[in-house]
Amino acid sequence: MADYDVGVVALTTPAPSAPLAQCRPVVSVRNNGIHDAVASGYVRIYSAGLLVYESEAYSDTISPGETRPASAVDYWTPEAEGPYMVQGYFTTPLDQVEPNNNLWPTLIVISGAEPPPPTPVPVHASQHESGGADEMSIEDLPGRTADQQHPTTHASDHELGGTDPVNVDGMPGVLAEGQTPDTHATSHKVGGGDGLSVLALPDATDLELVARKGASNGYAGLNAGSFVPTDQLAPVGLQADTDGLRFDASWGPTTPIAHATTHEAGEDDELDVGGLPGVLDEPQKPQVNNATGAFVNVPFDAAETTIATITVPASWMNAALGVVMNIGARLTTAIGVGAVLRLKIKQAAAILVQHDVDVNKNSVAPASVHAFIAATDYLHVKAFLEFMADSDAVQHLGTHVATTTEATSISETETVFSVTAQFVNGAAADVLTVDMSHSWNTGQPS
Secondary structure (H helix, E strand, C coil): CCCCCEEEEEEEECCCEEECCCECCEEEEEECCCCCECCEEEEEEEECCEEEEEEEEEECCECCCCEEEEEECCCECCCCCEEEEEEEEEECCCCCCCHHHEEEEEEEEEECCCCCCCCCCCCCHHHHCCCCCCCCCCCCCCCCCCCCCCCCCCHHHHCCCCCCCCCCCCCCCCCCCCCCCCCCHHHHCCCCCCCCCHHHCCCHHHCCCHHHECCCCCECCCCCCCCCCHHHCCCCCCCCCCEEECCCCCEEECCCCCCHHHHCCCCCCCCCCCCCCCCCCCCCCCCEEEECCCEEEEECCCCCEEEEEEEECHHHCCCCEEEEEEEEEEECCCCCCCCEEEEEEEECCEEEEEEEECCCCCCCCCEEEEEEEEEEECCEEEEEEEEEEHHHCCCCHHHCECCCEEEECCCCCCEEEEEEEEEECCCCCCEEEEEEEEEEEECCCC
16 A cells, blocks of 8 residues: 555546536545545546636545545536536645546536426415315324324224234233134254153154164264265265266266356356456456556657557447556656657557647656547547646646547557657657556446
């Protein structure tokens, strides 16, 4: 467990389906560290790939292990009905775990405005009183009146089958009619309070006695597990582990009854495939994937270098897609004058977006690279790219995000998205070190 670490749990407000009304965005944040923490960050909302709202957001003090809301500073009023994509970022001073700081792209749908409140009813109690224009009957109403009421005749309610039967158990006195005794057979067993000798019963000679249990020509007993002891069973010659007692009373190979449905989701013997070897027939949809590997250095004179990739299965590419890549990176020094660090997001070989970082843009160390890829429908995918210093968590988007780029005709086959880095010009001191222990989140519906 880290000393200082906060992680985003989920978007709380607005809900996945929300009315066309003003609201203050809220994100739930959990303190994963061992010290009290205050989360700070930002919330951004996009419509058709365009930024329509951005606000700083803060939580109050969060105790270790506790989840608390982090509320945006500004209110948001949707301009129109339709789908919106919400994304955010939250951290805390000395935060030691970067990958869990992002709110992965969350789709919300804004519908019609909330109905107006009902018109208040004027004071009119006198109309419902005795003799009033709208006299009210309290017959069968729940609750208790202020005045005591005279009960109506209701003896039948307390009889057997009535709505309020009386339980006479433990009451003193003798009933007028004889009663049927309770079940009490255990009192007549051996050791009971009213032990019964079976030898005094008619035809007692035909009864099995306890003395015959487990005896020769007697009957088998039961062990502590309610099974017949092994030494009292007849020998059985099993030939294999699959042998068993068959319906014809013989021993031999048996075939289990088909029962695959009992192992399906929601059934009595549901199967957990977690940890099992092999590959399922259908692609799985993890929400978070952490890729681990060595460090990659991109020196000032290097060719274009791939620093992270995501392979998206074919079954994901025909639906709404939201992917965020978080790559930990640092510069050995601030970027020198004249140097440009060129970052790209690619879909296969096609460049979706390119972002040039120079001495005037967030060029201090350490920093992180955020790549955001969103497909709003089957024909359009948009990409965003930012290079952000640790101290710039709540800077406005315009200071470190490239212009969004749109590609059309998403491939229905398996698609590889990648992030690359390359120095243009620069000096020997300009080196970008990328920690390949990066993570990515996907907003693909599960």
